[in-house]
Amino acid sequence: MxxxxxxxxxxxxxxxxxxxxxxxxxxxxxxxxxxxxxxxxxxxxxxxxxxxxxxxxTADEFIYHEMMAHVPILAHGAARRVLILGGGDGGLAREVLRHASVEQVTMVEIDAGVVAFSREHLPGLSAGAFDDPRLDLVIADGMAFVTQSSAQFDVILVDSTDPVGPGEVLFTDSFYGRAKARLAEGGILVTQNGVPFIQPEELRQSMRAFRALFRDATCYLATVPTYSGGPMALGWGTDGTARQTPVDVLRDRLEAAGFEPRYYTPEVHAAAFALPGYVARLMT
CATH class of the missing domain: 2.30.140.10 (Spermidine synthase, tetramerisation domain)
Known part of the structure; x- marks a missing residue:
């Protein structure tokens, strides 16, 4: 037996x-x-x-982290300062720091215990990111940081948990408005917005706030096996035109960056913004 x-x-x-x-x-x-x-x-x-x-x-984290990092950074084309809210495991910081053109990454994580736990038990996720001199780790509440800081960032990435517990405030209209105030001209805000088929209200509510704040408000999709129930949505907000960056320009920028992602390609980047009807209707 x-x-x-x-x-x-x-x-x-x-x-x-x-x-x-x-x-x-x-x-x-x-x-x-x-x-x-x-x-x-x-x-x-x-x-x-x-x-x-x-x-x-550890098997599929690269999909989520690559798509959250490389889509806005390569679309922007001149991102020097990046703000990460959440992401205590270090995987997103790892991908952002692969871009030598990024000069400073500020990572705001509410739970120091997650960082310590991940550094000890999941060191491959951060792959040295926490020791990179360009990374400034701030243990603080993300809402408080965007409210109190006067810094400006080219890209803001909200790598939050789902809208329960400590991550709940990071899905509010008030938070999105204060995050936008931290964006430099042409800056891009990208957010974790769950699996639309399973969590439609999460995307609908976020996109309502994005539409009120940004000239270009939408989402793009990535298929991450761990987050089952359909493709995952990543919210996209900017007042610039970065979403229209041609594939050949993205290809040149990726080649200049000098690394080869496992999931991200310029073609996948462009296709990720082509939304199925049921996802597009959540944003109307």
């Missing part, structure tokens, strides 16, 4: 859940804000959960 394997079941949504077999529990801990659990799964590698919700896996 064999032991019944343990299965993790995510219950973020009341009528839908993702299950992963727990092959081995590696670490469990509590921070002042969240409960962290790290386990291994044969398909997804190391799986990090916060308060019972999957945040990232």
């Amino acid at each position: 064999t032991d019944t394997p343990e299965w993790f079941r995510e219950t973020l949504c009341p009528d839908y859940g993702l299950s992963l077999r727990v092959d081995r529990v590696l670490q469990e801990s509590e921070t002042g804000h969240q409960r962290l659990r790290l386990f291994e799964n044969a398909r997804f590698g190391r799986v990090l959960t916060l308060d019972g919700v999957i945040q990232t896996t």
Whole structure:
């Protein structure tokens, strides 16, 4: 008789859940804000959960982090200062810092425990990003930072958890307005907006705020297996024209950057803004 394997079941949504077999529990801990659990799964590698919700896996994190970082940075074409709100595992900072043209990255994370946990148990995600002299790590509330700071950024990336707990405020109209005030001329705001098929209100509410704030307000999509239920939406807001950057220009900029992403390509970049009807209707 064999032991019944343990299965993790995510219950973020009341009528839908993702299950992963727990092959081995590696670490469990509590921070002042969240409960962290790290386990291994044969398909997804190391799986990090916060308060019972999957945040990232070592097998497919590159898709999300590449699409959140490279789409706005390469579309902008001259991003020097980047603000990351959230992203305590360091994966997004890793991708942003692959751009030698980026001179400074300010990363604001509310939970120092997530950073410490990730540095110790998921060092491959940050891949040295926390030791890069261009990175300024600030342990603070993201809403408070954009309210109190006077700094200007070319790109702002909101790598938040879902709109529950510490991440809830990062989905409010007030937050989006204050984040926009931190954008330099032609700056771009990109946000994590969930899986539209499963979480339609999350995208609808964010896009309502974006339309009131930005001349160019939309989203683009990335297919990340961990975030099941359809493609994931990344909100896009700018008063500039970066979304119209031609594919051949994106290709030249990526070549000049000198690295080869695993998921992102200029062609995928352009296609990601072609929205299925049900997603486009959430933004009207």
